Structures are given as C-alpha cells and as structure tokens.
Amino acid sequence: MNSSKSITRGRLITLEGGEGAGKSTLLAGLREHLRAHGVEPVMTREPGGTPVGEAIRAIVLDAAQTHLFAEAELLLMFASRAQLVREVIEPALAAGHWVLCDRFTDASYAYQGGGRGQPVQRIADLEQWAVAGVVPDVTLLLDLPVSDGRARAAGRGEADRIEVEGDSFFERIRETYRARAHADPARFRLLDASDTPLGVLSQAALALAPLFDEVTP
Numbered sequence: 001m002n003s004s005k006s007i008t009r010g011r012l013i014t015l016e017g018g019e020g021a022g023k024s025t026l027l028a029g030l031r032e033h034l035r036a037h038g039v040e041p042v043m044t045r046e047p048g049g050t051p052v053g054e055a056i057r058a059i060v061l062d063a064a065q066t067h068l069f070a071e072a073e074l075l076l077m078f079a080s081r082a083q084l085v086r087e088v089i090e091p092a093l094a095a096g097h098w099v100l101c102d103r104f105t106d107a108s109y110a111y112q113g114g115g116r117g118q119p120v121q122r123i124a125d126l127e128q129w130a131v132a133g134v135v136p137d138v139t140l141l142l143d144l145p146v147s148d149g150r151a152r153a154a155g156r157g158e159a160d161r162i163e164v165e166g167d168s169f170f171e172r173i174r175e176t177y178r179a180r181a182h183a184d185p186a187r188f189r190l191l192d193a194s195d196t197p198l199g200v201l202s203q204a205a206l207a208l209a210p211l212f213d214e215v216t217p
C-alpha cells in the first residue's frame with residue numbers, strides 16, 4: 001500500500017503595474033486575506049527575492065549606473081528571474097505553497113519591451129529559456145494613470161535609475177501591460193488602482209476567489 005499523500009501544486013499569483021500603483025500596499029492586504037483562508041503565502045519580489053537577485057536589484061536600481069545598456073538591463077532582469085524560479089518559486093509550488101510575487105516576467109515585456117524598445121521575440125526567447133515554463137496562475141494588473149502613480153511615488157525621496165525616466169517611458173509601459181492583459185484574459189485581472197486601498201483589496205479578493213474554489217474539495 002502506498003501511504004504517501006500526493007501534494008497539490010501551489011498557486012503563483014503575480015502583481016504588476018506602473019510606479020506607485022499600490023502593489024506593496026495590496027501585497028500586505030493580500031497576505032492577510034490568504035491567511036484568513038488558511039493559506040500562508042510565500043512572499044517574494046522581482047528583481048530580487050534571493051541573495052543573487054537582491055544583488056542584481058541593487059545594480060539595476062542604482063541611479064549611479066548611468067551607462068547600463070538596455071540589453072544588459074534585460075539580461076540582468078532574467079538572471080534574477082532564473083535564480084528566483086529555481087531557488088524559491090518552483091520548489092515552493094512543488095511543495096504545495098502559494099507564492100505571491102511582486103512583479104514577474106510581464107514586467108520585462110512592459111519595461112524592457114515597451115519602455116526600452118527591446119524586441120518582443122527576444123524577451124519571449126529569454127522567457128522560454130530562463131523561466132522554465134513557470135506561468136502565473138493569476139496576474140493582478142494594477143492599472144492607474146501614469147501621472148497619478150508618479151504623484152503617489154513622489155514623496156518617497158530620491159528616484160532610482162528607472163524612476164528617473166520621463167512620462168512617455170511610463171505611458172509605453174502602461175500600454176504594454178494593458179495590451180498583454182487584453183490578449184490573455186484567462187490569466188490577467190485588471191484592477192482599477194485609483195480605488196481606495198480597501199477597494200483595490202476587495203477587487204483582488206474577488207479576482208482570486210476562483211483559486212480557493214479549485215483547492216477546496
């Protein structure tokens with residue numbers, strides 16, 4: 001008789017959006033929401049989430065790195081992601097944990113693709129190689145006019161290397177995110193991030209409700 005219980009694979013939920021959209025705020029609320037449903041999520045972020053990834057994050061956000069080429073930036077994002085998937089995300093999902101990740105591959109399409117103009121096919125090739133088939137179960141896209149997000153983020157002190165970019169850069173990012181959400185409605189949930197923090201949390205909770213139905217016998 002086989003006494004080993006099969007483990008149900010966990011769920012990967014990613015949060016995306018422009019600067020100041022409210023991802024960090026929502027993540028804190030979502031953690032409590034999942035806990036209330038008996039799920040203790042693994043919290044992580046991109047770039048970062050591992051010692052190697054956090055070292056990469058320090059480089060890509062360092063405003064003193066004024067000569068980082070777009071190609072190098074793209075590869076650094078995927079280097080961090082390749083490490084995070086293997087060190088944290090895939091083992092957690094295989095062990096049945098739910099993972100809440102602050103940004104994932106969609107951010108590379110939006111920032112390095114839409115923002116920096118890197119070819120979509122190049123990003124797709126990197127994704128296939130580096131991410132090893134890990135696709136979020138749900139991606140919550142916090143959508144907000146660029147000026148509103150920038151106004152929210154303005155009070156935080158010095159801008160990092162990416163935040164110093166102009167409005168048109170962030171408009172392209174927003175459009176790329178929205179286009180990706182439109183093209184993949186099965187995975188994306190578009191949230192109105194101009195709502196109150198509680199309102200955004202309610203929208204997210206509604207969007208995630210089907211995931212609980214899937215795991216409840």
Ligand code: Z5A
Pocket residue numbers: 017018019020021022023024025026046047077102103104105106107108109111112152153162163193194195196197198200
């Ligand atoms: N990046 C990339 O280029 N390519 C990639 O592949 C990846 C990332 C993965 C780091 O991301 C940078 O890396 C990011 C993209 C790039 N660069 N930029 N710009 P990050 O996620 O760590 O940093 P961020 O995008 O700059 O996030 P953020 O600015 O910290 O925003 P947030 O987490 O979405 O917002 P928040 O901290 O929750 O809220 C901001 C303020 O608004 C704060 O004062 C809140 O109290 C307030 N807030 C939040 N929600 C609300 C609502 N609903 N109403 C009113 N006020 C609110």
